[in-house]
Amino acid sequence: MSEQSITYSLEPFDPAGHRFRVVMTIPRPDPAGQVVSLPAWIPGSYLIRDFARHIEAIDARAGATRLAVTKSGNHSWRIAPCVGPLQITTVVYAWDLSVRGAHLDESHGFFNGTSVFLQPRGAERLPCRVTLLPAPPPLRWRVYTSLPMTDRRLPGGDGFGEYRAANYDALIDHPVEMGTPKVIRFTACGAPHELVFTGLAPNLDLKRIAGDVRRICEAQIRFFEPQTHHAPFLDSSDRYVFMTVLTADGYGGLEHRASTALMASRNDLPVAGCAKAPDGYQTFLGLVSHEYFHTWNVKRIKPAAFAPYDLSRENHTRLLWIFEGFTSYYDDLLLLRSGVVDRKDYLRILGKQISSVLASPGRHKQSVADSSFDAWTRYYKQDENSPNAIVSYYTKGSLVALGLDLTIRERTAGVRSLDDVMRLMWDRYGRDFYAGAGKGLPERAFPALVREATGVDVAHELRRWAYGTEDVPLARLLATQHIALRLKADTTRPSLGARVRSQGDHLTLASVTQDGAAHRGGLSAHDALVAIDGIRVGAMPAALDTLLARYQAGDTVRVHVFRRDELREFKVTLAAPPATDCVFEDMPAGSST
Ligand SMILES: [Zn+2]
Structure with missing residues (x-):
């Protein structure tokens, strides 16, 4: 172990009481008194969550000497000055079955580093080593994570032992699952992938799921790297891990640089021996596609406001409509391009997205740029008035992406598209993010990037659609692709509103x-x-x-x-039913406007 590493050990010592014990060692603590903290939020989920409230006990020692620990803020502690090494032991309560927290019982353990690993203030750039210790007998678990392992493995070959991370930012970007899940592995463009399913789900058709997910992964790797087909996470990890918790009605995901944590409904997944997959299977594949696309768009191409993250407070950007909205556009489009859904299904999914935007009066009051900025206090804190007052930077952001894509295609006679913009952003900000200077996309750089990538000036459109509250004129734009969009009510029943x-x-x-x-x-x-x-x-x-x-x-x-x-x-x-349902029809060639 290097003198200059921060080391941690983590033990799921009390599954029934949902408690991890974490021991952190700082070789050379701040002589004025070391400050440690837990992140106030987890990147990808823009809400202050106060993870520190789940720390039940904290104890600091230097050798045999016990040191005074003083809470210095909601998320931070100051340790009395000492000569190192400083050892801090915490007990963390883990009973949040979500993709954002930590969860431990007799069936499995899952954690995000933001819930369990203290941040050594002032020493965040140091490399980290983490030893994962097994659960008490008779539990016999295996470890699943995209963190790379060192050669210090505990006997048993089950993944317990030491892992490494380049720094604190990397350490908290690789969640860990431990238990006895169902697992299937595949390679996409030569890169190893692991699908891990926790939770009861008899007779899952793992082979079918792996086949479909592989097609999505390959389509995305080829999208960003059409020449090399190089998967981005191989820079620091030896695999990509999809860790999914299955429940009756779960839905959600959180992106990381070489993995994603997902919640899904077991009823949305195909069962071995049944030829027809459930209707919800497309929803699951869409979620997989969304989180995987984030491997490029937000985990490497980032807004400048996230480079680096400030984990102690809200990080404001007006660009989430690019990072979440464009991801929502491409997650479905890449389902189509990879062949896991057909054109009819794609248009049905797109129609639902358009309908949900049209059903929100809030789109006339808030722009997606402002919705991005206010994510922390409005999108993530929705109440009964939210549909009237705010717009989703996911759904309207995806329509802005569609509008830009169609505009670029129209003005370049189909030679250029939004794909060229994504690839230029990847080239400029993403590919070398972790290896290089770690620069993010400046708040006002996007229009110039579009011009550079495509020759098309969309500043006027962006002012209206993204920085203003105008609807994207999709009917006119889709007509340029010979698709007629018509809106109708889905019922004759009058509306209560x-x-x-x-x-x-x-x-x-x-x-x-x-x-x-x-x-x-x-x-x-x-x-x-x-x-x-x-x-x-x-x-x-x-x-x-x-x-x-x-x-x-x-x-x-x-x-x-x-x-x-x-x-x-x-x-x-009673009012007339709103006309928000989408009907798409092919127009005869030559009939476009
Ligand atoms: Zn997302």
């Missing part, structure tokens, strides 16, 4: 659309629906639909609700 959710034996208004029927009639979010024209509504959204289907747009109904515990009556004039 509210989203509902089942709550016990009744339906509650989850949100009320501004200027919709419910709003104009006086109904509010959180009202509990009791009856419409004297008929009980019940707890099922379908029963409400059946009731509303008895009426026409323009009819006025009496709605009884409980607001808190007070019965109220409102008169609501």
